[in-house]
Amino acid sequence: MALSFKGHTVVVTGAGGGLGKAYSLLFASRGANVVVNDVSEAAASKVVDEIRRMGGSAVTSVASVTDGELIIKTAVEHFGTVTILINNAGILRFKNMSDKEWDFVQLVHLKGAFSCTKAAWPVFVKQKFGRIINTASAAGLYGNNGQANYSAAKMGLVGFTKTLALEGEKYGIKASVIAPMAASAMTETVMPPDMLAGLKPEFVAPLVAALAHPDGPEANGRLFEVGAGFVAEVRWERSHGVHFRLDETFTPSAIAAQWDKITDFENPEHPMRISDTDLKRALDLSKASSPNPQSSPEIRFDGKTVIVTAAGAGLGSAYALMFGKLGANVVVNDTDEANVNAVVSEINKAGGKAVPSITSTEDGEGIVKTALDAFGGVHVLVTNARVLRSKPFGEMSEADWDEVVDVNIRGSFRCAKAVWPIFQKQKYGRIITTASNIGIYGAPSLANYSTAKAAIIGFTKTLAIEGARSNILANVVASTAPIRARSPNSQEDLADIFKSDYLAPVLGYLASEANEETTGSLLEVAGGWAAQTRWQRAGGFGFPHKKPLTPEAVISKWNKFTNFDDGRATNPASTHEALQQIIENFENENEEEEYADPDDPDVVVEAKKIRGDPEEYSYEEKDVILYNLSVGATEKELPLTYEGDSDFRALPTFGVIPAFASASAFSLDWLPNYNPAKLLHGEQYLAIKAPIPTSGTLVTTTRVLEVLDKGKAASVRTISETKDPSTGEIIFENVMTVFVRGSGGFGGKKTGNELDFGPITAANEPPQRKPDAVAVEKTNASQAALYRLNGDLNPLHILPEFAAIGGYSTPILHGLCSFGIAGKHVFKTFGEIKDIKARFAGVVYPGETLVTEMWKENDKVIFNVKVKERESVVLAAAGATLLQGTSESLPLKSKL
Numbered sequence: 044m045a046l047s048f049k050g051h052t053v054v055v056t057g058a059g060g061g062l063g064k065a066y067s068l069l070f071a072s073r074g075a076n077v078v079v080n081d082v083s084e085a086a087a088s089k090v091v092d093e094i095r096r097m098g099g100s101a102v103t104s105v106a107s108v109t110d111g112e113l114i115i116k117t118a119v120e121h122f123g124t125v126t127i128l129i130n131n132a133g134i135l136r137f138k139n140m141s142d143k144e145w146d147f148v149q150l151v152h153l154k155g156a157f158s159c160t161k162a163a164w165p166v167f168v169k170q171k172f173g174r175i176i177n178t179a180s181a182a183g184l185y186g187n188n189g190q191a192n193y194s195a196a197k198m199g200l201v202g203f204t205k206t207l208a209l210e211g212e213k214y215g216i217k218a219s220v221i222a223p224m225a226a227s228a229m230t231e232t233v234m235p236p237d238m239l240a241g242l243k244p245e246f247v248a249p250l251v252a253a254l255a256h257p258d259g260p261e262a263n264g265r266l267f268e269v270g271a272g273f274v275a276e277v278r279w280e281r282s283h284g285v286h287f288r289l290d291e292t293f294t295p296s297a298i299a300a301q302w303d304k305i306t307d308f309e310n311p312e313h314p315m316r317i318s319d320t321d322l323k324r325a326l327d328l329s330k331a332s333s334p335n336p337q338s339s340p341e342i343r344f345d346g347k348t349v350i351v352t353a354a355g356a357g358l359g360s361a362y363a364l365m366f367g368k369l370g371a372n373v374v375v376n377d378t379d380e381a382n383v384n385a386v387v388s389e390i391n392k393a394g395g396k397a398v399p400s401i402t403s404t405e406d407g408e409g410i411v412k413t414a415l416d417a418f419g420g421v422h423v424l425v426t427n428a429r430v431l432r433s434k435p436f437g438e439m440s441e442a443d444w445d446e447v448v449d450v451n452i453r454g455s456f457r458c459a460k461a462v463w464p465i466f467q468k469q470k471y472g473r474i475i476t477t478a479s480n481i482g483i484y485g486a487p488s489l490a491n492y493s494t495a496k497a498a499i500i501g502f503t504k505t506l507a508i509e510g511a512r513s514n515i516l517a518n519v520v521a522s523t524a525p526i527r528a529r530s531p532n533s534q535e536d537l538a539d540i541f542k543s544d545y546l547a548p549v550l551g552y553l554a555s556e557a558n559e560e561t562t563g564s565l566l567e568v569a570g571g572w573a574a575q576t577r578w579q580r581a582g583g584f585g586f587p588h589k590k591p592l593t594p595e596a597v598i599s600k601w602n603k604f605t606n607f608d609d610g611r612a613t614n615p616a617s618t619h620e621a622l623q624q625i626i627e628n629f630e631n632e633n634e635e636e637e638y639a640d641p642d643d644p645d646v647v648v649e650a651k652k653i654r655g656d657p658e659e660y661s662y663e664e665k666d667v668i669l670y671n672l673s674v675g676a677t678e679k680e681l682p683l684t685y686e687g688d689s690d691f692r693a694l695p696t697f698g699v700i701p702a703f704a705s706a707s708a709f710s711l712d713w714l715p716n717y718n719p720a721k722l723l724h725g726e727q728y729l730a731i732k733a734p735i736p737t738s739g740t741l742v743t744t745t746r747v748l749e750v751l752d753k754g755k756a757a758s759v760r761t762i763s764e765t766k767d768p769s770t771g772e773i774i775f776e777n778v779m780t781v782f783v784r785g786s787g788g789f790g791g792k793k794t795g796n797e798l799d800f801g802p803i804t805a806a807n808e809p810p811q812r813k814p815d816a817v818a819v820e821k822t823n824a825s826q827a828a829l830y831r832l833n834g835d836l837n838p839l840h841i842l843p844e845f846a847a848i849g850g851y852s853t854p855i856l857h858g859l860c861s862f863g864i865a866g867k868h869v870f871k872t873f874g875e876i877k878d879i880k881a882r883f884a885g886v887v888y889p890g891e892t893l894v895t896e897m898w899k900e901n902d903k904v905i906f907n908v909k910v911k912e913r914e915s916v917v918l919a920a921a922g923a924t925l926l927q928g929t930s931e932s933l934p935l936k937s938k939l
């Protein structure tokens with residue numbers, strides 16, 4: 044049944060075009076009132092007009108997303124409420140944008156989502172219903188070159204969503220987040236134009252509608268990648284980790300010694316939220332473990348200068364003290380002079396070298412200058428921030444939001460920016476940013492903090508990507524804090540877990556020279572426990588492109604694209620990898636093609652993985668005789684032409700016949716410039732899996748294996764399985780390649796995947812020696828006219844005008860007829876075959892003489908076929924596997 048949004052009011056931000064427009068149109072078409080928000084009045088009005096024209100109900104809102112109150116007010120004034128909020132507004136990218144503008148625009152991203160959600164929240168709470176869909180991006184999840192702040196903002200929205208999901212639960216408010224893949228500068232580099240065209244917003248909108256619907260599947264706090272009809276859920280995956288003993292042996296060297304174990308994903312966990320009980324257990328385990336083995340040589344920082352921001356107290360001071368103890372020059376940054384000086388003197392007293400930097404963490408340049416002045420260089424940056432404002436979301440003020448988000452993100456950004464040219468120049472740098480498990484999983488009353496800390500993760504992943512060329516490694520350490528300890532009154536509760544000293548060694552290892560390659564990683568640490576956390580993506584589901592995608596279709600595949608346990612889940616680590624998987628999914632066998640409609644011309648070739656309906660083929664003995672005759676069997680060969688013969692049988696290549704109707708059922712008119720007269724049979728593989736019945740009913744199922752772009756031509760390969768429906772036994776397997784001249788150049792793949800069928804791809808190069816056997820057979824002028832009656836009625840083989848369009852002087856012989864004749868030669872010479880394959884290398888005109896040259900190589904017969912009159916090769920790369928390896932067992936030797 045179609046999902047209705049009647050009675051719902053949906054606010055869509057950034058709805059003047061692209062995704063926002065597609066959402067608006069879809070919701071409106073399903074009966075919702077829509078507030079079309081966009082700063083461009085013209086764009087918003089156009090969408091509203093379109094909705095009204097189709098009988099829908101919509102109004103514009105031209106307020107900035109940072110003025111959420113105004114947007115929500117429009118909804119309430121016109122429609123009495125808001126039930127669904129789609130935070131979609133994105134940024135415009137201007138060239139040559141200054142740092143300040145860039146920074147601002149990025150923050151607007153987060154601030155916009157905050158502001159609109161904050162405004163809608165009390166309405167949602169009151170009516171005990173609300174749906175929020177936030178928009179992240181692959182660039183946020185994995186980082187992306189040149190998009191440090193963008194990835195920060197986008198990842199921030201993942202953290203934001205997680206917290207909203209936790210806080211909203213009790214009010215019937217649910218929040219989900221999508222990372223949509225739409226055509227952009229990023230995708231242009233890796234995708235052919237056809238696929239870019241496939242990245243239509245209409246392939247994203249149905250998921251959003253499914254997530255937002257009151258009766259939709261449970262998606263609270265969940266994240267989905269979606270684009271081009273591909274949908275996959277993404278979740279966190281955490282290694283089991285290592286519990287270290289909390290004593291003086293808990294050092295960076297101890298971390299190095301067990302690094303492989305920390306990052307071993309053998310028995311991963313998939314937490315959805317923070318569990319204090321788990322953390323307590325972790326602490327107990329750490330306390331119970333034995334002294335930690337150390338790597339050698341000991342990790343030290345002699346001669347290295349380390350900047351630690353917000354190091355006046357708490358975590359930052361613990362880091363600074365550790366680095367000082369291990370020989371580093373330490374720049375202790377914080378705004379509180381007394382605190383900074385205390386840390387500096389503690390380091391100096393212990394024999395280390397430290398200087399104060401009393402300034403904001405946002406003053407990256409100033410902090411770096413202190414390092415250069417005091418120590419002449421900088422090698423390690425540890426960014427850290429201590430601003431925390433805990434408030435239920437409904438009470439969180441704009442100031443609460445700004446302070447936490449700005450300080451956390453901006454501080455890391457500015458400091459990284461300041462050290463960057465130095466690191467690049469010296470081709471060495473280690474950056475450790477600090478996040479929190481609250482950013483990973485969200486936590487009630489900490490929407491601002493979880494957003495900021497998630498943003499740090501996205502930001503760091505981009506630094507890792509950009510730094511790779513210059514040996515700049517960037518990692519993010521999430522201090523895993525118990526939720527309750529985060530509220531001011533219960534600090535002591537689980538204080539032990541949160542104890543600063545317990546976090547420092549992991550950070551120390553990552554910041555050291557001993558870390559030669561780990562970058563872009565997220566580590567969770569707490570109370571002596573350290574683990575790595577990464578993304579896991581379900582294998583997903585690729586919806587065919589030929590039918591409009593609907594929310595109902597999305598829901599029907601929910602179990603498929605949220606299934607992490609079917610062996611198809613992956614761990615993409617970059618946008619590129621994420622994209623690759625989407626592309627591969629297009630090419631992969633799609634197990635559930637019932638959306639496919641082979642007659643819809645609006646198809647994206649790569650997505651076309653169709654399975655035809657099972658096709659029945661019923662035949663009698665006379666059909667077998669007809670086949671045998673049509674490939675040259677004679678009245679003398681009674682087992683092939685007389686049904687009363689005790690050895691009556693079909694030739695092995697009869698196996699192509701029951702499959703033909705099924706294999707040729709696909710219309711290929713979706714190919715560019717398709718002209719059936721230009722279609723040629725290119726290759727054929729047949730496996731005979733069981734004795735061939737001489738009459739009966741067989742059922743064949745065919746699906747498209749791949750569509751290749753051969754430049755001027757397209758090549759389409761199908762695979763067919765023919766079964767005996769009464770037993771379910773597979774009798775034949777056919778792989779057919781058709782070559783469609785003039786239909787190439789659509790930007791598809793040129794070479795196919797390695798197929799799992801050796802005989803298909805085998806080169807079958809004939810050996811250098813003379814053939815072991817040669818069979819010569821003149822075809823008949825009526826050969827094609829006769830062969831047609833097996834079921835291939837292609838006019839190419841009978842109608843001169845049709846053949847002329849294809850460029851042939853007269854009708855040509857069926858490829859499968861030549862194939863059958865050659866197969867008969869092999870069979871009669873060497874015996875029963877279990878499979879056979881050939882490439883149609885040149886056309887045969889009926890009446891020409893075929894010469895089959897055969898070489899026996901163990902249980903294989905390599906062969907080729909030439910036309911005697913023209914001395915031209917017509918079957919190449921051909922081979923057959925014998926069922927019984929020797930010629931002594933020739934079947935019916937005396938009779939044929």
Ligand SMILES: CCCCCCC[C@@H](O)CC(=O)SCCNC(=O)CCNC(=O)[C@H](O)C(C)(C)COP(=O)(O)OP(=O)(O)OC[C@H]1O[C@@H](n2cnc3c(N)ncnc32)[C@H](O)[C@@H]1OP(=O)(O)O
Pocket residue numbers: 706707708709710711722723724725726753756758780781782793794835837839855856857858859882883884885886887
């Ligand atoms: C769904 C509908 C189902 C309908 C099923 C079948 C219906 C039947 O009725 C149709 C028929 O029986 S037609 C008759 C039988 N077939 C023929 O006569 C074809 C003979 N072959 C030719 O003319 C050329 O080889 C020709 C034209 C095929 C290729 O020649 P060129 O254009 O010169 O190609 P070339 O430059 O050599 O190679 C270009 C790329 O294409 C690959 N290729 C070549 N021949 C191929 C072939 N026969 N099959 C598959 N791929 C083939 C090459 O490898 C090359 O690829 P790449 O550049 O990647 O190396």
